[in-house]
Amino acid sequence: MTSRRAGGYDYDLFVIGAGSAGVRAARLTAELGKRVAIAEESRVGGTCVLRGCVPKKLFVNAAHYAEAFGDAVGFGWRVEGVHFDWPTLTSNVAGDVSLLSSIYIRNLEKAGAEIIPSRAVLEDAHTVRLVAEHRTVTAEYILISVGGRPRRDLPIPGIEHVITSDEFFHLERLPKRVLIVGGSYIATEIASIFAGFGAETTIIHRGSEILRGFDNEVRHELCSALERRGITVMTNEELAGIAEAAGGGYIATLKSRATVAADQVLLAIGRHPNTAGLGLEKAGVTVDGTGSIKVDACSRTDAANIYAVGDVTGRLQFTPVAIREAAAFVQTVFEGRPTAVDYDNVPVAVFANPEVGSVGLSEEAARERHPSLDIYRSHFKPLPYRVAGRDERMLMKLVVDGETDRVLGCHFVGPNAAEMVQLVAIAVKMGATKADFDATTALHPTLAEEIVTMARPAERIRREAAE
Numbered sequence: 001m002t003s004r005r006a007g008g009y010d011y012d013l014f015v016i017g018a019g020s021a022g023v024r025a026a027r028l029t030a031e032l033g034k035r036v037a038i039a040e041e042s043r044v045g046g047t048c049v050l051r052g053c054v055p056k057k058l059f060v061n062a063a064h065y066a067e068a069f070g071d072a073v074g075f076g077w078r079v080e081g082v083h084f085d086w087p088t089l090t091s092n093v094a095g096d097v098s099l100l101s102s103i104y105i106r107n108l109e110k111a112g113a114e115i116i117p118s119r120a121v122l123e124d125a126h127t128v129r130l131v132a133e134h135r136t137v138t139a140e141y142i143l144i145s146v147g148g149r150p151r152r153d154l155p156i157p158g159i160e161h162v163i164t165s166d167e168f169f170h171l172e173r174l175p176k177r178v179l180i181v182g183g184s185y186i187a188t189e190i191a192s193i194f195a196g197f198g199a200e201t202t203i204i205h206r207g208s209e210i211l212r213g214f215d216n217e218v219r220h221e222l223c224s225a226l227e228r229r230g231i232t233v234m235t236n237e238e239l240a241g242i243a244e245a246a247g248g249g250y251i252a253t254l255k256s257r258a259t260v261a262a263d264q265v266l267l268a269i270g271r272h273p274n275t276a277g278l279g280l281e282k283a284g285v286t287v288d289g290t291g292s293i294k295v296d297a298c299s300r301t302d303a304a305n306i307y308a309v310g311d312v313t314g315r316l317q318f319t320p321v322a323i324r325e326a327a328a329f330v331q332t333v334f335e336g337r338p339t340a341v342d343y344d345n346v347p348v349a350v351f352a353n354p355e356v357g358s359v360g361l362s363e364e365a366a367r368e369r370h371p372s373l374d375i376y377r378s379h380f381k382p383l384p385y386r387v388a389g390r391d392e393r394m395l396m397k398l399v400v401d402g403e404t405d406r407v408l409g410c411h412f413v414g415p416n417a418a419e420m421v422q423l424v425a426i427a428v429k430m431g432a433t434k435a436d437f438d439a440t441t442a443l444h445p446t447l448a449e450e451i452v453t454m455a456r457p458a459e460r461i462r463r464e465a466a467e
């Protein structure tokens with residue numbers, strides 16, 4: 001059955017996928033007085049709210065207490081008898097996630113968007129089939145914001161035993177021994193959480209350094225810090241197979257033939273766009289070699305009235321970026337202002353323990369583009385650490401253009417790195433120079449003051465023109 005058409009199409013905009021990007025686009029468009037529907041086959045909220053950033057950050061907060069209790073002893077506290085209860089954490093986090101999902105629903109409804117709890121697939125460029133409701137609807141514009149899902153496609157025996165970040169938040173009990181495959185955001189964040197709760201944690205990474213794309217010093221610093229916390233990081237290593245162990249748990253065999261015993265094996269090797277079975281071909285929407293939807297700078301697909309935003313397009317996979325793409329889509333299509341998102345100087349954070357925060361160019365990327373660089377570095381022991389008896393340092397690094405004095409990159413590893421990088425990103429985005437940083441008075445005593453007190457470059461890099 002096809003529904004009746006009012007004014008040519010049933011809706012001005014039909015959004016497929018109610019994650020952060022889809023919800024933002026639906027809400028903004030409905031607030032403009034347009035007829036908007038948004039379909040979601042799972043719960044409203046998407047990866048970030050339901051099984052990503054939000055629950056992850058709460059688990060990170062939970063794990064940090066372990067170190068805080070340890071530090072507290074140096075400050076005179078007695079903390080005997082402290083006990084951690086995994087089911088309390090998982091159930092309280094699930095409650096908070098449900099609350100956020102209901103807030104998303106309320107905001108959509110308030111804006112006047114219709115929420116359709118169904119899988120939606122394309123029949124043609126203007127027609128969407130609602131699978132759960134056995135009907136089709138039509139729309140002038142369609143926005144695809146279906147996100148992605150964790151990869152599970154390692155061609156190895158026993159792959160069915162792995163879990164991913166999707167299942168992590170719902171484990172019934174805290175495993176004693178964990179093996180994590182991957183060396184990027186999710187692997188280091190989840191490893192830090194498990195290790196914080198006392199699990200014996202191993203990371204295996206196929207490359208020689210974790211965190212590809214980050215500044216090399218940041219990569220070394222985080223890796224050493226993870227190892228100091230008892231995490232075993234095995235580099236240049238790959239998973240070759242998983243077998244069930246006689247006494248429970250699994251035995252993972254690695255490429256090197258080494259074996260690792262674990263109660264849980266978690267794969268964190270990237271994500272796949274959710275494009276399979278969406279009917280893209282019927283609508284003239286094309287994908288690239290990774291299955292990501294091809295879009296132009298304004299997020300338009302190869303079908304003139306169909307747009308795609310967020311992780312399904314394989315651009316920068318971060319919630320705030322997806323939300324910006326959604327807002328830019330609304331400006332482009334419904335406000336008559338073609339808008340492309342600016343992907344330069346997007347601040348990023350890895351919520352491992354310790355945290356990493358970065359904005360702008362790594363030293364390595366800067367070396368490729370700029371003949372002349374000044375590198376400023378501070379590697380210091382945060383004030384409370386001495387009293388806490390903790391032997392660890394914080395890394396701060398500035399990558400500065402030696403010709404223009406402009407700060408090209410700013411990198412932190414240590415406490416509150418994410419909060420710091422969010423704020424300093426404004427200065428970097430505005431094109432601040434090192435002289436601007438120097439002209440800013442320090443706020444004492446803080447960790448962040450180091451960023452305006454680095455007097456002399458640790459290194460001056462000058463490439464000859466002939467090189």
Ligand code: NDP
Pocket residue numbers: 154181182183184185186187189205206207211212238268269270271316317318348349350351
């Ligand atoms: P990423 O895509 O960031 O990295 C994939 C990791 O898996 C890399 O270390 C990669 O190694 C490794 N890998 C890829 N393929 C294989 C393979 N076949 N065998 C073994 N290892 C492999 O993945 P994540 O899963 O960590 O994160 C997915 C996305 O989610 C990220 O791109 C990020 O944008 C987003 N995210 C952001 C967070 C944040 O902002 N804090 C938190 C979590 C996720 P190599 O380096 O050699 O390619």
